[in-house]
Amino acid sequence: MKWYDRIATIDRRIIYVLLTVLVILPFFVKVSIPQRIMPQTQRLFDFIESIPPREKAVMISFDYTPQTQPECHPMAKALLQHCFGRDIPVIGLSFDPEAPGLAIDVLTRVNHEIDSLAADRDDSLTYGVDYVYLGWKSGRIAAQLDMGEAIAGVYPRDYFGNLIDSLPLMQRVRNYKNIAIVVIIAAADYPIDWIRYPQTRYGVKVGAGLTAVMAPQYYPFVQTGQVSGLLSGMKGAAEYEKLVLEHGYARTPGTAETGMNSQSMIHILIMIFIILGNIGYFFSRRSKKG
Amino acid sequence: MNITTDPWIWTAAILTVMIFSFLYKDNPFYKFGEHLFVGVANGYYIVYYWHNALKPNLFEPLSAGQFIYVVPLLLGLMYFARFIPRISWLVRIPIGFTIGWGAGLSIPAYFQADVLRQLEGTVVTPATFADTANGIWAIIILIGVACTLIYFFFSREHKGLLGHASRLGIIFIMIGFGASFGYTVMARVSLLIGRVQFLLGPWLGLIKQ
Numbered sequence: 001m002k003w004y005d006r007i008a009t010i011d012r013r014i015i016y017v018l019l020t021v022l023v024i025l026p027f028f029v030k031v032s033i034p035q036r037i038m039p040q041t042q043r044l045f046d047f048i049e050s051i052p053p054r055e056k057a058v059m060i061s062f063d064y065t066p067q068t069q070p071e072c073h074p075m076a077k078a079l080l081q082h083c084f085g086r087d088i089p090v091i092g093l094s095f096d097p098e099a100p101g102l103a104i105d106v107l108t109r110v111n112h113e114i115d116s117l118a119a120d121r122d123d124s125l126t127y128g129v130d131y132v133y134l135g136w137k138s139g140r141i142a143a144q145l146d147m148g149e150a151i152a153g154v155y156p157r158d159y160f161g162n163l164i165d166s167l168p169l170m171q172r173v174r175n176y177k178n179i180a181i182v183v184i185i186a187a188a189d190y191p192i193d194w195i196r197y198p199q200t201r202y203g204v205k206v207g208a209g210l211t212a213v214m215a216p217q218y219y220p221f222v223q224t225g226q227v228s229g230l231l232s233g234m235k236g237a238a239e240y241e242k243l244v245l246e247h248g249y250a251r252t253p254g255t256a257e258t259g260m261n262s263q264s265m266i267h268i269l270i271m272i273f274i275i276l277g278n279i280g281y282f283f284s285r286r287s288k289k290g
Numbered sequence: 291m292n293i294t295t296d297p298w299i300w301t302a303a304i305l306t307v308m309i310f311s312f313l314y315k316d317n318p319f320y321k322f323g324e325h326l327f328v329g330v331a332n333g334y335y336i337v338y339y340w341h342n343a344l345k346p347n348l349f350e351p352l353s354a355g356q357f358i359y360v361v362p363l364l365l366g367l368m369y370f371a372r373f374i375p376r377i378s379w380l381v382r383i384p385i386g387f388t389i390g391w392g393a394g395l396s397i398p399a400y401f402q403a404d405v406l407r408q409l410e411g412t413v414v415t416p417a418t419f420a421d422t423a424n425g426i427w428a429i430i431i432l433i434g435v436a437c438t439l440i441y442f443f444f445s446r447e448h449k450g451l452l453g454h455a456s457r458l459g460i461i462f463i464m465i466g467f468g469a470s471f472g473y474t475v476m477a478r479v480s481l482l483i484g485r486v487q488f489l490l491g492p493w494l495g496l497i498k499q
């Protein structure tokens with residue numbers, strides 16, 4: 001077998017072993033690959049920064065599934081840290097049936113983290129005052145449109161069974177007029193419904209945190225301003241974590257930032273294999289012609 | 291190394307390793323993991339929809355005497371009519387209802403959000419050049435949109451100016467595909483990183499979470 005045939009037919013198991021080594025290595029060997037903040041990530045961060053504290057709420061639609069947790073969970077965590085750090089109330093909800101468990105997990109973690117650092121009661125978070133989780137609802141388009149009239153009409157009770165009107169936060173957040181932005185953290189095509197329906201009818205501002213597979217589809221909406229900021233996959237999550245850390249809303253680096261070192265190394269490996277495969281293909285084709 | 295004693299983390303870790311074993315070759319451990327996942331996922335969805343959709347949105351109002359809910363119940367049941375050839379035509383009623391509702395709601399919203407606003411984003415005005423870089427990108431977007439549309443214009447042969455524009459269009463399309471592929475690679479690698487973080491962190495206790 002010629003050298004060019006050999007590099008074009010490397011056993012896939014060798015590639016898997018190399019990939020595994022490069023994923024694990026950055027967790028033990030200090031590798032620091034600088035991450036540049038993409039404009040769409042900065043836009044979302046700046047938008048949240050521009051919301052006055054204790055006025056309008058941020059609505060977060062947790063619509064991701066366990067398999068996309070490595071990309072979306074760090075986004076949700078960093079976004080919550082940012083909102084709570086700025087004293088902006090958060091209303092969570094979900095339209096993906098697999099998402100509520102993950103939403104409760106991230107809300108509880110961030111709540112505990114902030115409470116453990118709180119100097120007094122005012123610094124800690126209170127459910128119903130600082131945040132609310134409404135739970136999952138079927139028929140998302142109708143639900144999204146109806147929330148423009150009254151959130152309580154769609155969600156008479158929250159995820160834990162509390163009457164919506166009994167929660168202090170929900171007494172002042174009645175509909176989209178009291179919402180600064182809806183950020184959809186999703187593993188599927190959920191943000192498009194928010195753009196087509198509540199945004200078109202009520203002028204709701206929409207932001208998104210999406211898996212890398214979904215993100216390219218939304219770049220045209222960022223360009224037109226229909227999406228006020230976009231976090232693209234693990235890179236977007238790492239960038240937001242970095243911004244949140246730099247501005248003092250978090251104390252420790254997040255998991256996406258650590259994961260991005262592995263990500264960058266694997267990208268280099270994949271590029272090397274693509275180049276090798278093409279060289280192999282080019283030379284074997286030339287030898288066949290010759 | 292601080293291996294966990296939590297049985298659920300051990301279960302998740304063993305199942306992860308079972309699924310990864312497919313990378314070597316297909317084997318009974320992989321098959322077991324795959325079948326278990328499909329079964330659990332189906333069970334989860336059935337129970338979840340029952341408790342969070344069917345029960346609160348249909349059966350509880352019906353049992354409380356709100357008989358208007360008989361209408362959606364009947365419409366839903368009509369979907370099953372396609373299994374009985376004699377009355378299979380009944381399925382057209384709920385399908386017609388869904389299409390009518392969906393089209394009425396979607397068409398104006400789709401035009402507004404996906405067509406008009408996107409067209410607006412493509413239009414180049416003198417204000418676009420307030421920032422030079424922004425202006426250059428706007429021109430590139432305009433050329434890209436026009437040439438891509440020309441590529442899909444099949445009423446005339448792609449020769450001369452039309453041919454050149456169409457070739458430029460295919461370059462823009464290929465760049466789009468390349469970007470999507472690159473992002474897909476990043477997404478898949480992210481999932482692998484997530485699993486490795488889980489195995490090294492909560493399971494083996496080798497890294498801090």
